[in-house]
Amino acid sequence: MQAALDAPSSRVIEVWLADARHDQRVKAIAESADRLGLKTHAVEREQLDELLPDKIHQGCIARCKPLEALGEIELGMLLDDLEQQPLLLILDGVQDPHNLGACLRTAEAAGAHAVIAPKDRASGLTATAIKISSGSAERLPFFQVTNLARVLRELQQRGIWIIGTSGESEQSLYQSGLTGPVAIVLGAEGKGIRRLTREHCDEVVFIPMQGQTESLNVSVAAGVCLYEAYRQRLL
Known part of the structure; x- marks a missing residue:
């Protein structure tokens, strides 16, 4: 997710973070999202599990525009x-x-x-x-x-x-x-x-x-x- 936030033209629209995580990685994601003026949600991990069932999300989820190939x-x-x-x-x-x-x-x-x-x-x-x-x-x-x-x-x-x-x-x-x-x-x-x-x-x-x-x-x-x-x- 950090790579998507740091891209010259970020595709990220919205971010969800597990409220139980307070490590440096999550802090950096939150700061990058804030710098881009993105909406960030701090939610319980169970809510992240519901957003992405059967996926490993590591406590961070982003809604992004599609990454399209060039021609x-x-x-x-x-x-x-x-x-x-x-x-x-x-x-x-x-x-x-x-x-x-x-x-x-x-x-x-x-x-x-x-x-x-x-x-x-x-x-x-x-x-x-x-x-x-x-x-x-x-x-x-x-x-x-x-x-x-x-x-x-x-x-x-x-x-x-x-x-x-x-x-x-x-x-x-x-x-x-x-x-x-x-x-x-x-x-x-x-x-x-x-x-x-x-x-x-x-x-x-x-x-x-x-x-x-x-x-x-x-x-x-x-x-x-x-x-x-x-x-x-x-x-």
Whole structure:
């Protein structure tokens, strides 16, 4: 909730807090809500349980406007305004909102500038994805696009190198240069990136693995790839 209150354009409309909680975290939430001029209710925990039955609320509930994904026009504006070499994460067909939320969290931590996904057959910013992101969904731009292949071509026209991932590739991630403008493409577990998406990649790499594991969870793969880019950019 604190991330939603601290966002540049807060989505929070109203706040309910358990009157039995007096810790620093709740105090900070109350102060942020007051600073934004929001209505805050101190109620018994049982009332919170009634507002969100079968949910873990930890003594804090907020009524918010929906967090909506951005589109291709906003993506162009973001890239126009960037003063750094773009580092983008593209998720091709990731349908599990838990994985989307984890990818958003990882991408923000690794310094990515945005996460891009198709609108069809892919998870959007559901309540689950937002919760799993631990506040990253409020801070890291997330774009859902109608035609991913077209967006890949537009990124290439901007000089952004598109790097796909596939266990069938012969080139390791660690042989790839990630210091320039880069978009890393990951697919859903078990399926990988789609054929058309792969055809639009400038380069396809694999993540080296030991043991008998055939694939990584997409959020883990995102962490490996993005942190390799982060490492290279620090050199």
